[in-house]
Amino acid sequence: MSTTEKFIPTKKYNTIALALMVVGVIAAISLFVVTGGDGNHDNRARFWASLLQNSVYFLLVVNAAMFFMCATTLAWGGFQIAFTRVTEAIAACVPVVGFITVVILLALCFGDHHTIYHWTDTEHVAHDAALKHKSGFLNKGFFAVVTILTYVLWSFLGWKMRQMSLQTDEGDVVSTLEKRKKFIWNNTVIAALFIVVFALTVASSIPWLWIMSIDAHWYSTMFSWYNFASTFVAGLSLIALYVVFLKNNGALPLVNKEHLHDLGKFIFAFSIFWTYLWFAQFMLIWYSNQPEETIYFINRIGNDYHFSPYAGVFWIMLTINFVAPILIFMSRDSKRNYTTVTVVSVIVLFGHWLDYYQMVFPGVSPDKMPMMLFDMGVGLGFVGIIMYVTGRTLSKYPLTARNHPFIKEAVIHHT
Template sequence: MAIKEFFDIPARYKKWSMALMGVGVLSVIVGFILYGTGEEHGKRFWATMLQNSTYFLLIANAAMFFVCATTLAMGGFQMAFRRVSEAISVAVIPLGIIALVVLIALCVVDPEMYEWLHPGNDKLLLGKKGFLNSGFYIIWTILTIGLWIVLGAKMRKLSHELDNNPLPDVEAGRKYIFKNSVWASIFIVWFGLTAMSVTPWLWLMSLDAHWFSTMYSWYTFASTFVAGLALITIFVVYMKNQGYLEYTSEEHIHDLGKFMFAFSIFWTYLWFAQYMLIWYANIPEETIYFKSRVTTNHSKGAYTGLYWFMFCINFIAPILILMRRGSKRNYTTVTFMAIVIIFGHWLDFNQMVFASKFPEHVELNLFDFGVAAGFVGLIMYSTGRAMAKYPLLAKNHPLIKESIIHHT
């Protein structure tokens, strides 16, 4: 069977990605004019930039985590569409640069976002100064994003090595798999030290510097990983509809649907565990986090509607729709749910940031959606270029046959 090796970017795809990026740039400019100055207005601008830059960076990086995790698990099923996951991870480069600028600006340009930057006589904040200080924040942020980019590039380079250089024998295949596993392990370890632990504490949880949760990083990981799986699914279905990925079948789509379903439940488990423990203990230093999010008193529950709407999108919709086998094999249903999941967890990040800095509530407006559209366009543009640059099938990989004959 003749296959289409390279992605020929359609004119409509280019137009949409450029248009969305244009909307994003315009939104940032207009948003800075409207909200970029003054203590409260400044926080409004930077809160939107923080939410979007961290969220889209983390879901793009989740694609490389998926590649590395399945590599270590010897999961051959994903080889038929692995190049899509790798292409999405290329977006970590521009998204990482944008996030780095935003995060450092929060320390240098607008230090009002993080109250630990000016602790005054606050004993609690002074007690956390060894961890919550601008020097560690900036250095760790640079290391986090820098190594995500470098290690991701190394994994992609190893994948592309075989495109024109078939492995001569079985022993060479074993060595290649071992080398892949070593670098995937390094990425997973660094990912665990950053996205699964320290980094969400610094970037997001420290917005409420007096509050803490030992489950916070796992919660943000679950949120961005299921959204990352949804992003992979959208691109895989799109490529199938364009006549590419000939060896990717509804069996592979079914597995992606199962992943989205499973990790939606995992996210809900973490959501419930964090909320239930804080509710049951009823310790004031902990419950303050939920006062603006779930209480019914208007002055203290300004984000209650958004919070429960986000919960319905991220849990009730996936469990009702994706539980059936047929729905996970239906391209339209899976794509619809992928879009819903990405939007739902974007709302989750919105309440995580805004309810911490604006407890009296800030309404979503065109500025927020415009900035989000810009990041979507950037992911489309970066991923499209990456898929056009290299073959869409890792044809000489030792596990490619397993993926082609895969069934569930």
């Protein structure tokens, strides 16, 4: 097998990945020492908020790769087969990042300090009519069961999809017309099951439980879709980064600028979709001017009676996530240029990291914005984990699924 058909992580690649993981560990330890070790409630909340924000964001980003794979499978798409091993390798990070996330979430749920989720304090709930009304949904048992079940289903169905794809390398499962039909049918069934689970989790309950319940008195029926759009466009950007990286290293021989162009169109389209959801949620809540709803945005942008230290982050985040992709990716040529796609993808990934920052921290520390350097350091640790797991997964299998029934469509694809 030639080097163009198999990715072998270089010493430099592995060193960078390990260095980023070390940075993440040092940042987390430093943050604990500075804020989490003195027993102060607010300081403990600040420490756990950083772990929560980064773990949930990066888990949903890598899981978005599997959603992309399953959605295109259900659509019987062909263009993505040219780089499907990239998508699969990123999705292979779900069990690893997911395990870390589940540990953090369960620690927050069953810890005795109630630093992030106030609804975990039964005494507080007993004296809070709104939380008491929501206790059928916001309770430790339901939170734990849904969190663990979600992690298991994402990991198992993602593993099943990857295993089915890898079976095509052997050739036997697609050696005849009948076997190819059976493979496509089985692949479609597993993809459909994942989409159903995805709809019941990411597009429904999970953002409510993991993020929205930080501000348990506030609610938005659009919040889950908003989270989906944010992490999906970030996941697409991560896929695009790896496609460009591998092409620059002589791999993915079947991928050309036509495939990159379509990835760019996805990023462009879902950036607009995210902005639509942002505006719809903001406009409806601000226009209705109901205190139980507007408090969410007042803590993030302030008003005439309340100053918010997060206003700068909030508007910068909006500018990065909307203005940058729509202006840069408006032209056809920009979506076919490796450098431009790389720059926009990095911007989008960081922009939506900021989006999750402003989702989490104003609910934990509304009057003072913490220094962001520690949180960036923790985030870099998760980047290192994703780099290491993705690189290791890519090195195990051929980068091109040459026996896939739709490989011809991938080869002749044009935009």
